[in-house]
Amino acid sequence: MSPTIKDVAKRAGVSIATVSLVIQNHARITTATKTKVQKAIKELNYHPSRSAKGLATKTTGNIGFILTDDHFLQTEPFYTKIFLGTELGTRGTNYYVLLATIARDFNSKDDLPRFILERSVDGIIVAGKATQDFIERIEKLDIPIVFIDYYPTTGNFFTVLIDNTNGGYVATKHLIDLGHKEIGFIGGDIPHPSIYDRFAGYKQALESNGIKFNKKNCIVDEDDPSRPNGYNAAKKILTQNKKITAIFACNDAMAIGVMQYCTDNGIKIPNDISLIGFDDVEADILLNPPLTTIKVPKFELGTEAIHLIENVIRDKSYNNKKKILVPIELIIRNSTKELK
Amino acid sequence: MSPTIKDVAKRAGVSIATVSLVIQNHARITTATKTKVQKAIKELNYHPSRSAKGLATKTTGNIGFILTDDHFLQTEPFYTKIFLGTELGTRGTNYYVLLATIARDFNSKDDLPRFILERSVDGIIVAGKATQDFIERIEKLDIPIVFIDYYPTTGNFFTVLIDNTNGGYVATKHLIDLGHKEIGFIGGDIPHPSIYDRFAGYKQALESNGIKFNKKNCIVDEDDPSRPNGYNAAKKILTQNKKITAIFACNDAMAIGVMQYCTDNGIKIPNDISLIGFDDVEADILLNPPLTTIKVPKFELGTEAIHLIENVIRDKSYNNKKKILVPIELIIRNSTKELK
DNA sequence: TTGGCTTAGTTAAACGTTTAACCTAAAAAC
DNA sequence: GTTTTTAGGTTAAACGTTTAACTAAGCCAA
Numbered sequence: 001m002s003p004t005i006k007d008v009a010k011r012a013g014v015s016i017a018t019v020s021l022v023i024q025n026h027a028r029i030t031t032a033t034k035t036k037v038q039k040a041i042k043e044l045n046y047h048p049s050r051s052a053k054g055l056a057t058k059t060t061g062n063i064g065f066i067l068t069d070d071h072f073l074q075t076e077p078f079y080t081k082i083f084l085g086t087e088l089g090t091r092g093t094n095y096y097v098l099l100a101t102i103a104r105d106f107n108s109k110d111d112l113p114r115f116i117l118e119r120s121v122d123g124i125i126v127a128g129k130a131t132q133d134f135i136e137r138i139e140k141l142d143i144p145i146v147f148i149d150y151y152p153t154t155g156n157f158f159t160v161l162i163d164n165t166n167g168g169y170v171a172t173k174h175l176i177d178l179g180h181k182e183i184g185f186i187g188g189d190i191p192h193p194s195i196y197d198r199f200a201g202y203k204q205a206l207e208s209n210g211i212k213f214n215k216k217n218c219i220v221d222e223d224d225p226s227r228p229n230g231y232n233a234a235k236k237i238l239t240q241n242k243k244i245t246a247i248f249a250c251n252d253a254m255a256i257g258v259m260q261y262c263t264d265n266g267i268k269i270p271n272d273i274s275l276i277g278f279d280d281v282e283a284d285i286l287l288n289p290p291l292t293t294i295k296v297p298k299f300e301l302g303t304e305a306i307h308l309i310e311n312v313i314r315d316k317s318y319n320n321k322k323k324i325l326v327p328i329e330l331i332i333r334n335s336t337k338e339l340k
Numbered sequence: 341m342s343p344t345i346k347d348v349a350k351r352a353g354v355s356i357a358t359v360s361l362v363i364q365n366h367a368r369i370t371t372a373t374k375t376k377v378q379k380a381i382k383e384l385n386y387h388p389s390r391s392a393k394g395l396a397t398k399t400t401g402n403i404g405f406i407l408t409d410d411h412f413l414q415t416e417p418f419y420t421k422i423f424l425g426t427e428l429g430t431r432g433t434n435y436y437v438l439l440a441t442i443a444r445d446f447n448s449k450d451d452l453p454r455f456i457l458e459r460s461v462d463g464i465i466v467a468g469k470a471t472q473d474f475i476e477r478i479e480k481l482d483i484p485i486v487f488i489d490y491y492p493t494t495g496n497f498f499t500v501l502i503d504n505t506n507g508g509y510v511a512t513k514h515l516i517d518l519g520h521k522e523i524g525f526i527g528g529d530i531p532h533p534s535i536y537d538r539f540a541g542y543k544q545a546l547e548s549n550g551i552k553f554n555k556k557n558c559i560v561d562e563d564d565p566s567r568p569n570g571y572n573a574a575k576k577i578l579t580q581n582k583k584i585t586a587i588f589a590c591n592d593a594m595a596i597g598v599m600q601y602c603t604d605n606g607i608k609i610p611n612d613i614s615l616i617g618f619d620d621v622e623a624d625i626l627l628n629p630p631l632t633t634i635k636v637p638k639f640e641l642g643t644e645a646i647h648l649i650e651n652v653i654r655d656k657s658y659n660n661k662k663k664i665l666v667p668i669e670l671i672i673r674n675s676t677k678e679l680k
Numbered sequence: 681t682t683g684g685c686t687t688a689g690t691t692a693a694a695c696g697t698t699t700a701a702c703c704t705a706a707a708a709a710c
Numbered sequence: 711g712t713t714t715t716t717a718g719g720t721t722a723a724a725c726g727t728t729t730a731a732c733t734a735a736g737c738c739a740a
Contacts, residue, residue, distance in 0.1 A: 050459065050460040051391055051395045052395050055389075055394075055395050080417075094454070096440075098436045099427050099436075099437070101427075120391070282415065283623055286623050286626050
């Protein structure tokens with residue numbers, strides 16, 4: 001069996017309290033005893049047991065990461081990348097991240113993730129949209145919560161967000177700069193704040209560049225922002241308004257759908273239509289042509305969330321920087337082109 | 341604060357031991373007291389604390405998943421998918437998976453992952469290649485270990501493996517069935533058992549179909565099986581032997597590199613060269629043409645590993661099925677074609 | 681009636697830490 | 711020279727479970 005604090009105490013000739021204080025680098029201890037104890041620790045290769053420490057301090061060293069099922073399994077590894085980003089964020093800290101998924105339609109009949117019930121996390125990160133029922137139930141739990149890429153409208157929560165509005169603006173502005181005027185917007189799940197904000201950025205860009213917003217250039221009634229829905233939306237928008245020369249898809253999945261529709265129908269990108277996406281997923285670079293897009297730093301969303309929740313855990317009354325906005329970046333590849 | 345076992349005991353009018361026994365569904369308890377206690381549990385919304393349980397039983401409910409840094413960060417999310425598969429595997433169990441990465445060249449100067457030192461895992465899953473030093477150190481730890489997609493040659497470990505030999509065979513046989521005779525093999529990191537076995541399958545297929553193995557058709561000196569190395573290998577192999585009509589790349593990353601080389605040099609796939617990969621990564625379907633490949637069920641590797649390690653944890657002397665072979669599947673897309 | 685067995689529950693120790701409260705000796709203050 | 715303060719530790723309780731050992735009551739057989 002691994003050595004315990006008792007073994008160390010015995011070997012160093014001190015009490016177990018002293019060993020504990022040495023480990024915590026407490027001021028009460030003289031350098032003499034400190035070195036003595038540290039020597040014993042090293043010789044025995046002692047490491048405190050997390051379980052015991054957890055019971056004594058009511059901390060666990062874990063952070064729960066919650067994701068809806070559909071996000072976990074979707075083709076584009078968007079949220080799972082964010083999750084991996086949290087792993088990166090925990091390096092150098094004393095935390096581990098526990099992953100759990102909940103139903104997309106989580107409701108009163110559903111149980112909260114086990115790690116919450118068993119109190120094995122010190123904080124919770126919620127990535128993506130979650131139901132109101134879920135949010136209300138974790139809210140009254142008296143445990144730090146950080147949201148990523150979603151914010152409940154019902155309160156002032158800690159949140160790490162993509163700068164979606166700016167992203168929508170930059171994407172649209174890029175098309176405008178290339179000379180396009182009839183610019184389509186394709187969205188899905190428009191009530192989602194992220195999509196909504198991208199759409200808002202689109203409108204802002206048009207407006208501040210003297211282009212009238214035209215409802216006929218927008219498809220916003222699709223459900224999920226997925227590839228097949230992008231395909232459908234492309235069909236609709238391109239039959240609806242033949243003058244369109246550029247399309248801003250609210251994410252890369254939909255953009256890929258648009259691209260497939262164009263390929264199937266002999267529409268050349270970027271010669272006939274310029275296309276820009278949003279997210280910058282792995283696949284983009286392999287597309288033909290490679291997709292111009294707005295890069296979302298997915299790992300960074302995860303690491304920022306960890307840093308934020310660490311602060312909140314450390315200081316329960318932490319109150320500055322409740323919202324962190326992660327900047328986006330325009331990635332110009334070959335799916336957009338100057339309008340002749 | 342959440343209720344403890346004491347609160348339940350008081351409300352049900354029994355001792356805390358009885359509550360504990362009820363939770364464990366122990367035979368000692370009559371149905372009468374059982375329902376009485378269960379009622380109290382429900383009313384208080386009691387859930388046992390994992391920390392306390394952990395200290396008392398010396399179990400943690402966690403399984404450690406260890407990955408080398410380079411695998412964690414590589415473009416193809418192969419190992420991270422396996423990791424996500426373990427998450428799937430833990431559903432319905434009482435485990436969580438803790439993820440840690442180690443250096444690719446882990447050696448005596450490096451510390452073991454913190455979750456091992458702090459005893460916060462009940463078992464360890466090691467995915468992919470790890471250094472001998474690392475393996476030797478965890479081996480003497482007296483904690484269940486399961487390897488995925490790698491097996492140390494120095495002992496009889498629990499392992500979940502891809503059926504690589506068969507995969508290499510099936511891939512090569514597919515090309516042979518299409519009429520190809522001059523079939524190239526492109527490999528990287530050939531000492532890796534997985535790659536080695538795919539190569540072995542390639543040779544077997546040639547042999548049992550009356551085609552002489554030709555060293556000149558093989559590039560096996562690349563380091564990593566990565567895209568750039570695939571690109572280089574394609575250059576080498578196609579200048580080395582002009583008669584080659586088909587290539588089996590040891591994984592999709594290298595196949596993508598091959599494809600890029602062909603695109604850059606006006607070689608048409610599949611008209612000039614048939615190409616088959618291995619792994620079935622997301623990108624395959626977006627390639628032009630979509631890549632024929634051998635599908636590796638990545639999630640399944642993870643879930644199988646969880647099932648296996650659960651058995652080993654439950655029964656320390658568990659000894660059947662030390663090696664689990666996960667079957668592969670030929671996925672025919674458009675990068676392979678009958679030889680005219 | 682006695683003794684033994686069974687059943688169903690209780691008692692109390694144990695798990696390995698942290699930390700508030702306590703102690704003692706030496707230093708400082710008067 | 712006595713009292714007070716400080717420094718540097720120690721003691722022991724607490725955290726919330728599990729479980730081996732114990733107990734009391736009921737039953738049965740002889």
